[in-house]
Amino acid sequence: MAVTHDAIRVSASAGKLRREAGMLSLLFASLGGMIGSGWLFGPLNAAKAAGPASLLSWVIGGFAILLLAFVYAELATAFPRAGAVVAFPKLSHGNLMAMVMSWVVFLGYVSVPPVEVMAVLSYANNYLHGLVAPHTGVLTTMGFFVAAAMLGGFVLLNSFGIRWLLRINTTLVWWKLAVPAITILALLLFSFHTGNGSVQGFAPYGSQGVLSAVATSGIVFSYLGFRQAVELAGESRDPKRTIPVAVIGSVVLALGLYLLLQLAMIYGVAPGSISHGWANLHFAGIAGPFAGMAALAGLGWLALLLYIDAVISPGGTGIIYSTTASRVVYATGNEGLMTSLFSRVTAGGVPWVGLLVTYAFGVFFFFPFPSWQKLVGYISSVTVLSYGIGPVVLLSLRKTLPVGDHGRPFLLRWPWLVAPVAFIVSNYIIYWSGAGTDDFLFGMLAVFFAIFLVYELAMRRSLSHLEWRGAWWLLPYFVGMWLITYLGPKSLTGGLGDIVYPWGMVIIAIFSLAIIFLARASAMLDPEEARATLLGSEPELMDHRAG
Structure with missing residues (x-):
């Protein structure tokens, strides 16, 4: 079914989003999304999982995300629009695929603000008791109301509009970059123990420990913010120039920062803390890892700074994810995937319905739920599942809209190599997340799809x-992804062990290439809406530059 250009416009009564985001704002939006609670907890969890070889885990995670960043740089500049990750599958494969992936994208984004709020309150519970239960980490009744109020504050800040929001975020990112940098310098200068790197050797738990750390210790979670600039592409003043720099630049900067933080963790802990091995790493104040290390090193000023940052860094990430989650809701209405009510915006260009939906779902995640680490594992898996769609969309549109006939503002070189590798690596991350996480993820999607089909049958009888x-x-x-993970090795995926390591990864690679072949063959033969966008007939947006 052809999709007309009128179908993707925001109605005049609903208002329009504004083009007010510049290069620095978009770069900092992605950095702001990446530097949250992940840096406060990720290096500790990675060290426990892989020892000094956790440095390789950060490189592998960064490489995987960088491949995806190149893919999304082409897509976002060619088809700039708010909630872009929902729009991309619609352009290449139609409404049904976009509908399914919009659930995946939204459930990934909307759960991040709650986990960041939980991180803030977990740190704060050390000096404001009664916010979380000490043994379970679950919010108390008082903690629930404080968390709901904090999430409401994120929504309130978003109500001021994209220009004011990005100014606030830009200010926060300067802080969020400065504190990790100070932490790295202080620990390496005043608490450096050269012998730590030789305890149990470089890779005490082998390659499986390195790979498992990528998906389960918070490494992938820490990189997930790179797509913030993609989601805001429709509000960029010059997407051809700003999006590639913002998306790729943010990943490179974050990789460098996280490698230095991991070095500080490995060599900054006291030797006695790892006397029983990296897996049993423990020290006083480990609930706030870097703050605890600073206190033990006699750096009380740094510990205080880190406790302050434990509010600001996760809070800043929660704010920017509230922004992008609301844009995903907006996109489902704007793209005709859900009710047009979701595309309503204020006269100032704020998607107010999207913000309300984001808040409602966010509060849901505050009810008794597994620990911060469990929620982070879920977020990583569900979000990476949506990442793999980017390479599929790019290859499909390269086939139906060849570059020779339809140029792109930013052209990915060697797409037939980069995109398949990016898709394979995305599936590796889902595989490494483990059978338990994948059971929940794919089971949830099956339930959602069953409800959707029942609704469609009831409404349309067909x-x-x-x-x-x-x-x-x-x-x-x-x-296929669920089954391969379920049959995978117990030591890596927690599966039945029928597929031994590393043959599961070989199977994933072959399976991924087969899925790409099926996906390209299933793409729309005449992607009319995508062609119209490349010809310059974009969805209407107000070009209202910041002064």
Whole structure:
């Protein structure tokens, strides 16, 4: 079914988003999304999982995300729009695929502000008792109301509009960059123990420890913010120039920062803390790892600074994720995937319905839920599942809209190599996340899809109107990923052990290439809306520059 250009416009009564985001704002939006609670907890968890070889885990995670960043740099500049990650599958494969992936994208984004609020309150509980239960980490009744109020504050800040929000975020990112830098310098100068690197050797838990750390210790979670600039592409003043710099630059900067933080963790802990091995790493104040290390090193001023940062860094990330989650809700309405009510914006260009939906779902995650670490594992898996769609969309549109006939503002070189490798690596991360996480993720999507089909049958008495051609390949993709992980080695995926290491990764690579073949063959033969965008007929946006 052809999609007309009118179908993707925001109605005059609903208002329009504004083009007010510049290069620095977009770069800092992605950095702000990456520097949150992940840096406060990730290096500790990675050290426990892989020892000094955790440095390789950060490199592998950064390489994987950088491949995806190159893919999204082409897509976001060619098709700049708010909530872009929802719009991309619609452009190449139609509404049904976009509908399914919008659930994945939204559930990934909307759960980040709650986990950042939980991180803030967990640190704060050390000096403001009664916010979380000490043994379970679950919010108390008082903690729930404080958390809901904090999440409401994120929504309130978003109500001022994208220009004011990005100014606030830019200020926060300067702080969020400065504190880790100070922490690195202080610990390496005043608490450097050269012998730590030789305890149990470089890789005490082998390559499986290195790979598992990528997905489960908070490493992938720490990189997930790179797509913030992609989601805000529709509000960029000059997306051709700003998006590639913002997306790729933020990943490179974050990789450098996280490597230095991991070095500070490995060589900054007292030797006695790892006397029983890296897996049993423990010291006083470990609930706030870097603050505890600073206190033990006699750096009380740094410990105080880190406790302050434990409010600012996660808070800043929560604010920017509230922004992008609301844009995903907006995009589902704007792209015709959900009710048009979701595309409503204020006269000032704020997607107010999207903010309310984001808040409601965010509060849901505050009810008794597994620990911070459990929620982070879920977020990593569900978000990375949506990442793999980028390479599929890029290769599909390269086939149906060849570059020779339809140029791109930013052109990814060697797409037939980069995009498949990016897709394979994305699936590796889902695989490394483990069978338990994948059971929950794919089971949840199956329930959502069943409810959706029942609703469609009740409303239309038929399912023939759904664009099955573009979405059918998701079934073997999701089932295959779940099955391979379920049968994987206990030491890596927690599976049955029928597929031993490393053969599971070989199977994932071959399976991924087969899925790409099916996905490209299922793409729309005439992606009219994508062609219209490349020809310059974009969805309407107000070009209202910041002064």
